[in-house]
Amino acid sequence: MKHAYVAAIVLSGVLLVAGGYMLGRQSAAHLEPPNAPLAQPTNAASAASERKVLYWHDPMVPGPRFDKPGKSPFMDMQLVPVFADDQGGGGVKVSPDVQQNLGIRTAAVTRTEVANLLDAVGTVQFDERLSEAVQTRVNGYVERLLVRAPMEYVRRGQALATIFAPDWLGPQNEYLALKRAGASEELVAAARERIRALSIPDALLLQSEASGVAQARFTVLAPVGGVIAELGVRDGVAVTPGTTLFRIAGLEKVWAVAEVPETQAMGLRRGQKARATSQVDASQSFEGQLKEILPQVNASTRTVQARFDVPNPGGRLVPGMLLRLQVSGPTSTRLVVPTEAVIRTGTRAVVIAQKDNGAFEPRAVFLGADLGDQLEVLSGLHEGEKVVVSGQFLVDSEARLKSVLGSMSAPSGQEAVSGPTKEPEAVGTFTAQGKVEDIDAEGVTISHGPVPALKWPSMTMGFGKTKPTDFPGLKTGDTIQFQFKKGGARGWELLSVQPTGAKK
Structure with missing residues (x-):
């Protein structure tokens, strides 16, 4: 009886387990579609494992390399892997997600048709070729002045002043007396020629002949229309032959004189058409022509x-007004980039170019004309290449960092350090032998052998200088023995350098 009771309990348990299993299968069947594939693991580690790792290193001390992950012996951090696809092709790679987050935008280098255009501001001046001087050719005085102020408008033939010339009375009286006496034609003609030599106007002589009385007063008329640019006399002033009474400036045409940089003046030619627009009212425009380029350079402004x-x-244009002058020349095809793509360092211009493999690299360019929102590129880029127009400084900083890391990388074929090891305390000075790979103002890049005191393998790394003028005789390719210590901007600083062999 007892055994039967135990068997019943065991059977009940088996039935409960089987029922729960079947219930779970039915519930799963309702939740999953038939033939659903099994879920695949999608963690970051498996994705990263698909990329080939060259070695691990500490980004803060990038020289030593390690063949497996672990904790850095130099810093309280994990070693970082360096992948094979990050090393090919040069430059610096930025993932699309990071590019979007940083707002990195690119634009293509293009060729465009550009007109040689000069845009300058000119000042309106009188056209001196239309200026007329009004003078006297007789002794006398101004009896009445009819135009009394400079810059007054006058029209052609307008009376300007009345002059009394007593010296004209004698020749006219002699001429009239000969005619009344019935003198021969030769004498009358000689007297008339004398009157003309004294510049007595024909109208005044006709008036004397009509009245029979010599005339000494005559009216000065304006030879051209314009404005009185110069007023040289007043009422009652005595005049002599050659005295300038008035100078009249014509207004049919004016000069617009512009200060042009000497570099742009080389592209100007006489006869080029220009569009002149009033600075006060842009709706007023005039068609002009380049007449002359004055042969003199302003030493202070170089114009x-x-x-x-x-x-x-x-007569809408008057002296002193400003005109905007636009001169169009022949068009030409030029290679251009957006202005915001260019980083100016003071001594050169740099752009961040995107290579075919997606990496970015700084590239020096030579610039030509400034075309407003575009700059002409004379060399350094080709049509169709892409340049960064936003976020250049972030990419440039990354590129500079990669350049530093590359100069400190181990030589080709050098095996990675086997596992993280404890670096000895870098106290005092150390000696090593190596070959000079590169020299700049801040330091020297050296491919050196092992340094047992620091447990360093053979590697290539940069050493800083105390001063830019240190080691003046050192050349790329020299084999040297050198002493160094920890410190300086690059982490390690050269103390002395002694050549050990000829340059290879």
């Missing part, structure tokens, strides 16, 4: 003066 002829219908 030359370009003189443009501008028609002046209605």
Whole structure:
């Protein structure tokens, strides 16, 4: 009886387990579609394992390499892997996600048709070729002045002043007396020639002949229309032959004189058409022409003066006004990049170019003309290449860091250090032998042999200088024995260098 009771309990347990299993299978069948594939693990470690790892290193001390992951012996951090696809092709690679987060944008280098355009500001001046001087050729005085102020508008034939010339009375009276006496034609003609030699106007002589009385007062008329640019006399002033009474400036045309940089003046040619627009009212525009480039350079501004002829219908342009002058020249095809893509360092211009493999690299370029929102590129880039127009400094900083890391990388074929090891305390000076790979103002890159005191393998790394002028006789390729210590901007600083062999 007892055995039967125990068997019943065991059977009940088996039935409960089987029922739960079947219930779970049915519930799963409702939750999953039939023939559903099994879930695959998608952790970051498995994804990373698909990339080939060359070695591990400490980014803060990038020289030593390790063949397996672990904790850095130099810093309280884990070693970082360096992948094979990060080393090919040069430059620095930035993942698309990081590019989007940093706002890195690129633009293509293009060729465009550009017109040689000069945009300058010119000052309106009188056209001196239209200026007329009004003078006297007789002794006398101004009896009445009819135009009394400079810059007054006058029209052609307008009376300007009345001059009394007593010296004209004698020749006219002699001429009139000969005619009344019936003198021969030869004497009358001689007297008339004398009157003309004294510049007595024909109108005044006709008036004397009509009245029978010599005339000494005559009216000065304006030979051209314009403005009184110069007023040389006043009422009652005595005049002599050659005295300038007035200078009249014509306004049919004016000059617009612009200060042009000497570098741009080389592209200007006489006869080029120009569009002149009023600085006060942009709706007023005039068609002008480049007349002359004055042969003189302003030593302080390094500019030359370009003189443009501008028609002046209605006299709307007056001296002192400013005109915007635009001169169009022949078009040419130029290689251009956006202005924001160029980093100017003071001594050179740099762009961040994107290579075919997606990596970025700094590249020096030579620039030509400034075309507003674009710059002409004379060399350093090719059509179709892409340059960074936003986020250049972030990419440039990464590229500079990679350049430093590359100079401190181990020589080709050097085996990685087997496992993380404890670096000895870098106290005092150390000696090693090596070959000079590169020299700059801040330091020297050396491929050196092992340093037992520091447990360093053979590697290539950079050593800083105390001063930029240190080691003046050192050359790339020299084999040297050198002493160094910990410190300086590059972490290790050269103390002395002694050549051990000829340059290879």
